[in-house]
Amino acid sequence: MKINNNNGLICLILVLSYHYNIFAHEKQMKTTSLQIDLNSTMDLAEKNSLQLKSSLDDYNSSNFQHTLSYFQFGPSLEASAETEWYLRRDAMNLNSNQNGDRSSSVTLKITQPISNIWKNYYNIKELEAKKDASAFDYTFQKINARITAAQAFLEAQQALNDLEIKKTTFENAAIQYKETSVLFETGDASKDKVDLLLSQANLNSVENDVNKAKIEYLNKLENLKKVLKLSEQTEISLKPLEYSFWEKQKVILKDLNILIQESKNNRPDLKSIEKNLFASKQEIAKNSFKFFPEISAFSTYTNTEIFNNESGLNNNSNLDNSNSSLNGLSFGISMSWSIWDGGLSLAERSSLKNKEIKNKLNYEEKNYDIIEEVKNNYNTLKNNLQILPQLIKLSEIYSESYKLSLVKYKTGNLTASELIKSQNELLNAKISLAKIRGDIDYNWLKLQSAIGTIPSYSNTRLIK
Structure with a gap:
């Protein structure tokens, strides 16, 4: 019997092709494509930030503790219950004075603090300040999440700009090499072996730059996905940066002194330190009550049941067999006073005073840091805005120079090395222009965060 191997091979190919198509379809279904811009990136980072979620949880916890502190003004209620069993009274005459075999009691006690009411006032103020500090910390984390995402986005966009520019350069280099090869092979006197080799070396060099730019772009995309907390199946799509925010809208920044003053009024991290400083003062005031007696009013209700089991009694007729x-019901006033605790209260008070001093120093240092941060971002933005028109003009000049050099090269009036030099000058000018446009947008957002506002691509609060 003869088996047709060709038919079996065809069937195997068909089966593998079918399964491959199914796998490709499933992979396509699982992959999510996401096209984002600068604003949507910051919004997505704010939504997915783990630090922001943790900060929100801290705020909710502080808010809950502050709410519960109001109940400490009122009375506290305690309940207790116990049951006791006694040995039989006919055994060695034990428990002969007991009228029963078992007793159960229930006690309810209401205690109303008197001296601690004023102490709790400071406790409420302390917890309220900590709650407000948590709210400012949450805002600060929101700013950090947005500015970190903006930086990752602009870096990825910058890598995309570099890649596109180098791709265009590679296409031009390929055309130059092809034309040089044709002219050299046809015996054109204007193109010698040196021109051919330089054109080929330039093509290989630019191709290598393109491959490096691809890897850099992919790495920046992965970093952006990590910052945004996106899954591996998500594919991010970006567009090259054509113009910065400042080129689209002719705007003027407010004066530096005005922005510095606004930063002192708006910075959430500075306000958080200020609230923690206030909380530490309230904590010290609350701690002072440990050196005074605590006075409370109380009322106690007690119910006691005595049970007599006749089966466990002897024949002693003098015992009462009834339950x-x-x-x-009692009430009164109690007082407790820790006269000396081995210096624990003094040690705690010293620790609280040290905490207060650190908060004061931290507040002063943060003021200096904020002023420096605002000045640096303001000056960097202003400097980049002044350089931008020059780089635009420089890019136009090099573009025109490259076009003329290309014409002269084709006519034999320019060497390959001179053409490559003109090409590299245009490449560097385009890359510098794209970079400063991205830097301007980033500096603009960083200045917003330095002032203490939520970074946004279209924020006009800092504009005259």
Whole structure:
């Protein structure tokens, strides 16, 4: 019997092709494409930030503790219950004075603090300040999440700009090499072996730059996905940066002194330190009550039941076999005073004072840091805005120079090395222009965060 191997091979190819198509379709279904811009990137980072979620949880916890502190003004209620069993009274005459075999009691006690009411006032102020500090910390984390995402986005966009520019350069280099090869092979006197080799070396060099730019772009995309907390199946799509925010809208920044003053009024991290400083003062005031007596009013209700099991009694007729119940209500005032605790209260007070001093120093240092941050971002933005028109003009000049050099090269009036030099000058000018446009947008957002506002691509709060 003869088996047709060709038919079996065809069937195997068909089966593998079918399964491959299914796998490709499933992979396509799982992959999510996401096209984002600068604003949507910051919004997505704010939504997915783990630090921001943790900060929100801290705020909710502080808010809950502050709410519960108001209940400490009122009374506290305690309940207790116990049951006791006694040995039989006919065994060695034990428990002969007991009227029963078992007793159960229930006690309810209401205590109303008196001296601690004023102490709790400071406790409420302390917790309220900590709650406000947590709210400012949450805002600060929101600013950090947005500015970190903006930086990652602009770096990825910059890498994309470099890649596109180098791709265009590679296409031009390929055309130059092809034309040089044709002219050299046809015996054109204007193109010698040196021109051919330089054109080929330039093509290989630019191709290598393109491959490096691809890897850099992919790495920046992965970093952006990590910052945005996106899954591996998500594919991010970006567009090259054509113009910065400042080129689209002719705007003027406010004066530096005005922005510095606004930063002192708006910075959430500075306000958080200010609130923590206030909280530390309230904590010290609350701690002072440990050196004074605590006075409380109380009222206690007690119900006691005594049970007598006749089966466990002897024949002693003097014992009362009936059950009994006792009720009692009392009230009064209690006082406790820790006169000496081995210096624990003094040590705690010293620690709190040290905490207050650190908060004061931290507040002063943060003021200096904020002023420096605002000045640096303001001056960098202003400097980049002044350089931008020059780089635009320089890019136009090099573009025109390259076009003329290309014409002269084709006519034999320019060497390959001179053409390559003109090409590299245009490449560097385009890359510098794209970079400063990205830097301007980043400096603009960084200045917003330095002032203490939520970074946004179209924020006009800092504009006259």
